[in-house]
Amino acid sequence: MGDPxxxxxxxxxxxxxxxxxxxxxxxxxxxxxxxxxxxxxKVISDMQNRIGPNRxxxxxxxxxxxxxxxxxxxxxLMPTQADRVxxxxxxxxxxxxxxxxxxxxPVGGVVTIAHHTVELQVADPPMGIxxxxxxxxxxxxxxxxxxxSSGSKYPLLGSVRASAQMIxxxxxxxxxxxxxxxxxxxxxxxxxxxxxxxxxxxxNVFRTGIVPFCIFLVAITxxxxxxxxxxxxxxxxxxxxxxxxxxxxxxxxFFLAEFMNTITMSAxxxxxxxxxxxxxxxxxxxxxxxxxxxxxxxxxxxYGYVWVRAALPRxxxxxxxxxxxxxxxxLSLGWLLIIAAIQESRLWGVAVLLACVPTYLLLQRSRQVSxxxxxxxxxxxxxxxxxxxxxxxxxxxxxxxxxxxxD
Amino acid sequence: MLPPLFGGxxxxxxxxxxxxxxxxxxxxxxxxxxxxxxxxxxxxxxxGMEKCIGCxxxxxxxxxxxxxxxGADNPPDEPVSPGERFGFVYEINYLRCIHCxxxxxxxPTQAITESKMFEFSFTNRADAIYTKRELVVGDDGKPQEQxxxxxxxxxxxxxSGWMRATSPSGSAEYExxxxxxxxxGYGVRPPEGGQSDKRDDGATGNVSVRVVERDKISRRLxxxxx
Numbered sequence: 001m002g003d004p005x006x007x008x009x010x011x012x013x014x015x016x017x018x019x020x021x022x023x024x025x026x027x028x029x030x031x032x033x034x035x036x037x038x039x040x041x042k043v044i045s046d047m048q049n050r051i052g053p054n055r056x057x058x059x060x061x062x063x064x065x066x067x068x069x070x071x072x073x074x075x076x077l078m079p080t081q082a083d084r085v086x087x088x089x090x091x092x093x094x095x096x097x098x099x100x101x102x103x104x105x106p107v108g109g110v111v112t113i114a115h116h117t118v119e120l121q122v123a124d125p126p127m128g129i130x131x132x133x134x135x136x137x138x139x140x141x142x143x144x145x146x147x148x149s150s151g152s153k154y155p156l157l158g159s160v161r162a163s164a165q166m167i168x169x170x171x172x173x174x175x176x177x178x179x180x181x182x183x184x185x186x187x188x189x190x191x192x193x194x195x196x197x198x199x200x201x202x203x204n205v206f207r208t209g210i211v212p213f214c215i216f217l218v219a220i221t222x223x224x225x226x227x228x229x230x231x232x233x234x235x236x237x238x239x240x241x242x243x244x245x246x247x248x249x250x251x252x253x254f255f256l257a258e259f260m261n262t263i264t265m266s267a268x269x270x271x272x273x274x275x276x277x278x279x280x281x282x283x284x285x286x287x288x289x290x291x292x293x294x295x296x297x298x299x300x301x302x303y304g305y306v307w308v309r310a311a312l313p314r315x316x317x318x319x320x321x322x323x324x325x326x327x328x329x330x331l332s333l334g335w336l337l338i339i340a341a342i343q344e345s346r347l348w349g350v351a352v353l354l355a356c357v358p359t360y361l362l363l364q365r366s367r368q369v370s371x372x373x374x375x376x377x378x379x380x381x382x383x384x385x386x387x388x389x390x391x392x393x394x395x396x397x398x399x400x401x402x403x404x405x406x407d
Numbered sequence: 408m409l410p411p412l413f414g415g416x417x418x419x420x421x422x423x424x425x426x427x428x429x430x431x432x433x434x435x436x437x438x439x440x441x442x443x444x445x446x447x448x449x450x451x452x453x454x455g456m457e458k459c460i461g462c463x464x465x466x467x468x469x470x471x472x473x474x475x476x477x478g479a480d481n482p483p484d485e486p487v488s489p490g491e492r493f494g495f496v497y498e499i500n501y502l503r504c505i506h507c508x509x510x511x512x513x514x515p516t517q518a519i520t521e522s523k524m525f526e527f528s529f530t531n532r533a534d535a536i537y538t539k540r541e542l543v544v545g546d547d548g549k550p551q552e553q554x555x556x557x558x559x560x561x562x563x564x565x566x567s568g569w570m571r572a573t574s575p576s577g578s579a580e581y582e583x584x585x586x587x588x589x590x591x592g593y594g595v596r597p598p599e600g601g602q603s604d605k606r607d608d609g610a611t612g613n614v615s616v617r618v619v620e621r622d623k624i625s626r627r628l629x630x631x632x633x
Contacts (some may be wrong), residue, residue: 047419051429311415 006043013116025122029102033259034064036200040259040306047310071255074248081151084246090149091246091253093285094142097135098260104189105267108291119190120277120291128189129181132268133174136223140166141234142257143225147242158241162232166223168324173219175332176212179339180272183207193276203275208339213273215332220265222324224258226305228312231320270294270345332365436559444506447499448550449543450517457487457543459494465510465519473503474510494518497542500623501527502535522550526557533585 006014038053038061045052053060078087108120108180125131140163147159181187183204198203205213222229233241243254270276274297277290315323334356342349430437450458463568477497486495494543510519534555550559550565 046423049422049425049427051427051431054431307416308418310419312412313415 004256006319015117017106017113017116021118021122024129025084025102025107028107029099029260029263032263034068035061036259036263037067037255039063040208040309042243043303044310047177047307048373055078068252071252072249076243076248076250079151079245083149083151085255086145086149087245088250090142090146091250091257092142092255093145095253095260097142098257098264101132101135101264102260102267104131105271106190106193106276107267108287108296109208110115111287121190124188124190127187129177129187132189133170133177136173137170138184139257139261140170140224143242146246146254150242150245152245154239155242155244158232158238158244160224161238162242165225165229165231165320165324168321169219169222169229169328172215172324172328172332173223175329175336176216176219179332179336180204180214182336182339182343189271189276193271193278196275197278200275203273203278205273208273209335211223211335213269213336215328216269216273219324220269221305221308224265224305224322225262226262227309228315229315229320230314258304262302264376266298266305267294272299282401326363330360334360411482439523439562441519443523443525444508446501446527446537446556447510447521447542448521449494449497449519449539449542450550452489456489457493458516459497460488460490460516460518461492461494462515464513464515468509468513470507470509471503471505473500473505474498475500492612494539497539499533499537499542501529501537502532504621522563524550524556524558524562527553527555 007085014062041063042060053063056062056066080083098286103122104125106119106121106124110117111118112118143166144159144163147155147157147162150156180192184192186192186195192204196207200206202244225232232238238244246254277294279289279293281289337352338349338356341352452458459478460507463476463478466474466476475496475498477496478495481487481491481493506521506525508521511517511521514520531569534553541551552558552563575597579595
């Protein structure tokens, strides 16, 4: 199917097709980011009983373009304490993974152009999922280095938060992806999509049991640092988070990366769990329907992200970490074990399921113990704190001075 | 019932279907209340004579000290106002004016009244000082429009001295009586009624604050927002 290394030879036709695919994907992503920012602002204003951007173009659809042009002409500032090279590098490190992850997403089916069989995705490497995992780890560098190189304390705090959060949720994300891989026996995104085709019940959401899908959804939201997990940009505590010191075009790149990541990750969810471009088609324009299905499914998730942003308050940092490490990771790990065991044989499945119950209880007990210990420590700390002198002394002296107070 | 975590989702999706109350301001304007205090005009009688008699009561009463008036004797062969004297110099500094309307209260001839135009942004201090040239109404009885003022259609109506917070001549007997002559036949409205039967809100365009505020509340909460 896929021939990413051109082992079957590279003629001019293939070359042109690849170039066109790359250019098209880039343009598509850029335009969709522009529309996504507009979409988010419009939807969130709908939910807050406002009108939202409506000046630039019909329904304000060109607002993002106007903002981009404005940012382009802004003064480019760099703090004196900044590490100059890394400070300049970081925005590109943030943007690049977002762009590259999209290359492995199957946008549509397979079409034939001039005797060439063309898959509607930029590349279909046999290790597509590993590529995805690797790049989402690289995205942490953009955030981390941006905060670190700014030479300022709030960006540093923001980036420490962000990278800790991204690394911890990446574990849960990876484990829920492994469940998908176990089901489809392949790392190639095209194969994963093909295996899910033809029936809703074949979609990985149902084949893996809803749990990995939910874990993936939550972990992705944390990966993207979208509300309610946008701790790294907590305005109240950290000004703007890791990109506080960024202005002009570099800030625009971070902004672009953030929204591009949202789109890309929505596309990844659709690919991994919801059959990608799978859906009923019609005879005319046969190539178009998968693309529409893919876009529609992605749009549902994009709306969902905006809705979540409008509805949920931001989490506290320790809650965020607790949720990731003590709930999501054990849950995804346990679920993965069960799925793996069921693949082996039904007997194994029952055995692992039974083994999971005492493990779960043990885990609960350990959480309980740790919480009690934490509370005890906090109490001790509270008791050890120096206190102001009690006021009773003053009261007594007042009583003694009052004539006839004893009677 | 939904767990509290999902309550936010319900609230936000309900807002999508609520009516919007935003006015697209520079494009459209909210109707202005009848008692709004805008920038002043100096009125004229129907024969074109100025009403101002140069008594300087407005300048005396002004708490912001923004009015400067100097009266002068009317030239005998070419009188500016029907009386003995007229406003020879009349200046209002809009960097100081607080639009309290006390000058309008004080004026014995209803020469000075306020229009409803408050959207003017001058770009230098000289423009902020309006002299007689800018303040006196034109030959059609309408306020003169400066380039930096935001006048819309029909907004130059309703500049006559029909509204006084106190009873005319300090007596409730005169309620509903028009105490002034029309100026050039333009912009005269019936006097605002008090609490008696003579009140005619339809004619004066007066809307109670309670009604205005109720119209801003959405229908779900018992109002009738557009």
